[in-house]
Amino acid sequence: MPRTYNQQAEPNGAKTLSDQAYLQLRSDIIHGELQPDEKLRIEHLRTAYGVGASPLREALSRLTADGFVTAEGQRGFRVAPMSEADLADITQLRILLEKQALCQSIEQGDDAWESRIVAAFYQLEKVEESEERDPAEWEIRNHDFHEALIAGCSSKWLRRFYGILYDQHKRYRNIALSTEIPRDLHQEHKELRNAALARDGKRACDAIEQHIMRTAEITLKVLREEAHREQEIA
Amino acid sequence: MPRTYNQQAEPNGAKTLSDQAYLQLRSDIIHGELQPDEKLRIEHLRTAYGVGASPLREALSRLTADGFVTAEGQRGFRVAPMSEADLADITQLRILLEKQALCQSIEQGDDAWESRIVAAFYQLEKVEESEERDPAEWEIRNHDFHEALIAGCSSKWLRRFYGILYDQHKRYRNIALSTEIPRDLHQEHKELRNAALARDGKRACDAIEQHIMRTAEITLKVLREEAHREQEIA
DNA sequence: TGCAAGAATATTATCGATATTTTTGTAAAT
DNA sequence: ATTTACAAAAATATCGATAATATTCTTGCA
Numbered sequence: 001m002p003r004t005y006n007q008q009a010e011p012n013g014a015k016t017l018s019d020q021a022y023l024q025l026r027s028d029i030i031h032g033e034l035q036p037d038e039k040l041r042i043e044h045l046r047t048a049y050g051v052g053a054s055p056l057r058e059a060l061s062r063l064t065a066d067g068f069v070t071a072e073g074q075r076g077f078r079v080a081p082m083s084e085a086d087l088a089d090i091t092q093l094r095i096l097l098e099k100q101a102l103c104q105s106i107e108q109g110d111d112a113w114e115s116r117i118v119a120a121f122y123q124l125e126k127v128e129e130s131e132e133r134d135p136a137e138w139e140i141r142n143h144d145f146h147e148a149l150i151a152g153c154s155s156k157w158l159r160r161f162y163g164i165l166y167d168q169h170k171r172y173r174n175i176a177l178s179t180e181i182p183r184d185l186h187q188e189h190k191e192l193r194n195a196a197l198a199r200d201g202k203r204a205c206d207a208i209e210q211h212i213m214r215t216a217e218i219t220l221k222v223l224r225e226e227a228h229r230e231q232e233i234a
Numbered sequence: 235m236p237r238t239y240n241q242q243a244e245p246n247g248a249k250t251l252s253d254q255a256y257l258q259l260r261s262d263i264i265h266g267e268l269q270p271d272e273k274l275r276i277e278h279l280r281t282a283y284g285v286g287a288s289p290l291r292e293a294l295s296r297l298t299a300d301g302f303v304t305a306e307g308q309r310g311f312r313v314a315p316m317s318e319a320d321l322a323d324i325t326q327l328r329i330l331l332e333k334q335a336l337c338q339s340i341e342q343g344d345d346a347w348e349s350r351i352v353a354a355f356y357q358l359e360k361v362e363e364s365e366e367r368d369p370a371e372w373e374i375r376n377h378d379f380h381e382a383l384i385a386g387c388s389s390k391w392l393r394r395f396y397g398i399l400y401d402q403h404k405r406y407r408n409i410a411l412s413t414e415i416p417r418d419l420h421q422e423h424k425e426l427r428n429a430a431l432a433r434d435g436k437r438a439c440d441a442i443e444q445h446i447m448r449t450a451e452i453t454l455k456v457l458r459e460e461a462h463r464e465q466e467i468a
Numbered sequence: 469t470g471c472a473a474g475a476a477t478a479t480t481a482t483c484g485a486t487a488t489t490t491t492t493g494t495a496a497a498t
Numbered sequence: 499a500t501t502t503a504c505a506a507a508a509a510t511a512t513c514g515a516t517a518a519t520a521t522t523c524t525t526g527c528a
Contacts, residue, residue, distance in 0.1 A: 015307035016482070018295070042509070052484040054288055057510085061252070061292040065299030067394070073249035074490055076509055089389045100330060155323045160301070161395050250510065276481070286512050291482085308518055310481060 017051045021059035024049060029068050029079055030171045040069065040077040066164055068171075084220060087172050091216040094165040098212065099205045101150035101158050106201045109152030114197060120148040121193045128186040135177060139170075145189065149196055149208075173215060176222035183214065251285045255293035258283060263302050263313055264405045274303065274311040300398055302405075318457060321406050325450040328399040332446065333439045335384035335392050340435045343386030348431060354382040355427045362420040369411060373404075379423065383430055383442075407449060410456035417448070 014020040025045075028034045040060065042053050049056070060077045063069040070078050105113065124141040127133060146166065153159060188211045195204035248254040259279075262268045274294065276287050283290070294311045297303040304312050339347065358375040361367060380400065387393060422445045429438035 018482080043507090046484095052482095053510090054291070054483055057288070058291055058295045058482095061295040062299045065296045067391075074509065075492095086390070089391050093389060093391050093395075096330070096334060155327060156320070157301075157323050157327050157399070161327075165391070252510080275479095277479090286510095287481090288511060288513095292510095308481065309520090 018055040018058040021051050021055050022062055025059055032174055034079050036079055036082040038079045090168050095209050095212050097162045098208050101153040102204050103201045105150050105152030106199050113152040116148040120145040172219045176219040252289040252292040255285050255289050256296055265408055268313045270313055270316040272313045324402050329443050329446050331396045332442050335387040336438050337435045339384050339386030340433050347386040350382040354379040406453045410453040
């Protein structure tokens, strides 16, 4: 008998096809492979992702609840739009939540929390100081570092909402990623690390606010330039 | 041929069967008809709600993203659990967000915003001062009033997250609803209204914090009593 | 006899194929 | 030009097949 070692498939945390589709779609939206406002035709996605309609619809439903996709009555799904106003909105709220999470972490964080920050920062530093920075690698390390900072926060809901906003923000950031603007990102991260380890809530909050604001400003600038360029074409 | 006034069915805002199932399930969870941790068997729900498996799965997927339902790998769906810690978590974050939304409203709100508050308060007052208070009616009016207060806030994301937390909180509140605890709720609402209309951000924030905290404390107390009673039985 | 491990069975979740309904695009007619 | 009728496309829902999980029953051993 031949047999069927049951593929086991994806090494990522995808138990079902629905999960797989969800993660892939989400990633493709965040990374701009699926453009804002783009129509998501089930028939087309079926072939593209190699799954049936049912798991796809489930994935799209979840993405709708996450705000990455919009669903309109009987007229299917679209990639959620992007706008300057939305970026400003996300930025402002992310600052509020990350500050809050950071403060709680600083108050409640234990030794393990500190260790994790040190470790995450070290890995991030390696990437940021190396000559040829791999953007994908940096993405992961940057995410790990920010996660580590707020890992001491005990609020599940705060972390959940923060996670959504982080990824929403990432979508905007990725668009601006092409253009390189000089900026001492590493210095900002270092200040953040030190403030956290010194258990200085005020200082850490200021640092994180500056950090997020600066990222958002650069993103906004690039966004405007692109919008401008598109207008010229039209 | 006779027929088919195409049911048009639900007068609520449900365009598709999936939406219908979503709204109904959501409501049933919030109102405790579906108990925490209860297994949600598709086969069973199919007959109960009179829809097929696919729209049900979509609805459950969305509810999972909203945090009303948990999904585990290949083992189906359950109603999200409830706990004291979760209530505390929701309460704290709701205070943070509603304060923020309220402040923004007070800064940005126009005449229409004021009018809406006055109107919503008036309707709420009618219910609260009537002899036989219909809880369902009060729910709606209370919700309208809180919505009106923050309607001036321009942040879509803030309102979205607030909405989720409000409903999550409502789930806890509904459980405690049976027990009546004397409390001058109406006075609290009046203070809230006046502070908002006076454009006094600080005062309004204090009022809302008190208001939410008090509700949460009563809910917590009832929750503890129930847990205690259950232990005695076992 | 009691208990644990393993096999057989039943249940349930998941997925893809098909059917139905709704929307959309196009062309004719008022 | 606007509206109406029709055809094509697409979204949504139902159904049935498959695969995973839970449960029950047996079997082996102390």
